Amino acid sequence: MRIMAVLLAALSIATPAAAGDLTVMVTTPSGAPVKDAVVMVHSRSGDAHGPIRFSWPYVMNQKDMQFDPFVLIVPVGATVAFPNRDPFRHHVYSFSPAKTFELKLYGHDETRTVKFDKAGIVALGCNIHDNMTAFIRVVDTPYAAKSDARGAAVIHNAPDGAVSVEVWHPYIKGGRDVSRAVTASAGSLTVKMVADVHAPPMRRGMY
Numbered sequence: 791m792r793i794m795a796v797l798l799a800a801l802s803i804a805t806p807a808a809a810g811d812l813t814v815m816v817t818t819p820s821g822a823p824v825k826d827a828v829v830m831v832h833s834r835s836g837d838a839h840g841p842i843r844f845s846w847p848y849v850m851n852q853k854d855m856q857f858d859p860f861v862l863i864v865p866v867g868a869t870v871a872f873p874n875r876d877p878f879r880h881h882v883y884s885f886s887p888a889k890t891f892e893l894k895l896y897g898h899d900e901t902r903t904v905k906f907d908k909a910g911i912v913a914l915g916c917n918i919h920d921n922m923t924a925f926i927r928v929v930d931t932p933y934a935a936k937s938d939a940r941g942a943a944v945i946h947n948a949p950d951g952a953v954s955v956e957v958w959h960p961y962i963k964g965g966r967d968v969s970r971a972v973t974a975s976a977g978s979l980t981v982k983m984v985a986d987v988h989a990p991p992m993r994r995g996m997y
Contacts, residue, residue, distance in 0.1 A: 811978040812933075812948035816941045816957055819986055823941025826861040827959040827985065831933035831945050834952040834971070842866070842932045849873065850914070850924060852880050857914055857924030861960065866909050866930050873901040881917035888912050888928055911958070925960045950974050961987045 812831060816824040842865035851858040853875040864870055874880050874896055882893040882902070888910025893902040895918075906912065909930040916922040927934075935943040956969040963986045972981055 810947045810950070810974075812945040812953075812955075812972075812974055813978065813980045814935075814937070814943045814945070814955060814957065815980060815982045816937050816943065816959075817982070817984055819984055823937070823939065824959060824985055824987055825937055825939050825941065826859075827937040827941070827943065827957050828861060828863055828927045828929075829935050829937065829943035829945065830929055830931050830956040830958070831948055832931050832954045832956070833933075833949040834954060835949075842929075844934070847871075850926065851875055852882070852916075852922070855919050855922060857922055860924050861936055862924070862926045863934050863936055864906055864926060864928055865932070866928055867905070867907060868928070869903050869905045870926065871901050871903050874898055879918065880922075882914060883917055884912050884914050886910065886912045889926075913960075927958060948974055948979075955981055955983070957983055957985055959985060959987050961990055963988055 814829045816827040818824060844863065844865065848864050848868050848870045850862055850870055850872050855876065872882055872893055877898050879895045879897045881895045884891055888908050889906050889912045891904050896902060906926065906928045909928050912926040912928060914924045914926065933945045933948055935945050937943040951974065953972050953974050954969055955972050956967045958967045968983060968985050
C-alpha cells in the first residue's frame with residue numbers, strides 16, 4: 791500500500807512556554823488528533839554526541855492481556871524490561887529487523903529484559919494471545935517525544951537552526967515516516983503536520 795501522508799506547511803510561533811520548546815501537532819487529514827505518534831528531531835548540523843536518556847521508564851508491561859504502553863520510545867543501547875502483571879503466562883516475541891528476539895513462556899510477576907542496540911521499529915506480539923500488539927521505536931536522537939491525546943508532542947530544548955522533523959505511527963498508511971525541514975529559533979515553535987493513518991486492527995479506539 792502506497793503512502794498517503796500529507797504535510798501541512800503551516801508553521802506558527804506559539805506563546806512561549808519554555809525557550810527551545812518545539813511542539814509538533816499531528817492530525818489526520820480530517821483534523822482528528824493522532825495519539826501515539828513518535829516525533830523525532832535531528833539537527834541538520836549533527837546531533838549532540840553522548841549517551842541518550844529519556845525521563846520515562848524503559849518498561850513494556852503486560853497487563854489485562856495488553857502491552858502497556860502501546861508505543862514506547864527508547865534510545866539505541868537501552869535495556870527494556872518486560873514484566874508480566876497478568877495471572878497467566880505470556881510468550882513475547884518480535885521478528886522485526888531492528889530486533890529479533892523471543893521471551894519464552896513466563897508467569898505472573900516475572901520479568902525478562904532485552905537490549906535494543908539498533909535504531910528502528912520493533913513490533914511486539916505474544917505467541918499465546920494474538921490480540922496483544924505493541925511497538926518500540928528505537929531512536930538515535932535525544933530529541934524525541936510521543937504525541938498525547940491532543941496529538942501534541944513536545945520536544946524540550948530542541949536545537950536551533952535547520953532541523954528535520956520526522957513523524958512515525960504504527961498505522962500510518964504506507965508504513966514510512968513523514969518528514970519535513972524546519973528552521974527553529976530561540977523561543978517556542980509549533981509545527982502542524984498531517985499524517986494519514988488507518989484505523990487500528992484491534993480495539994484501542996484511538997480515532
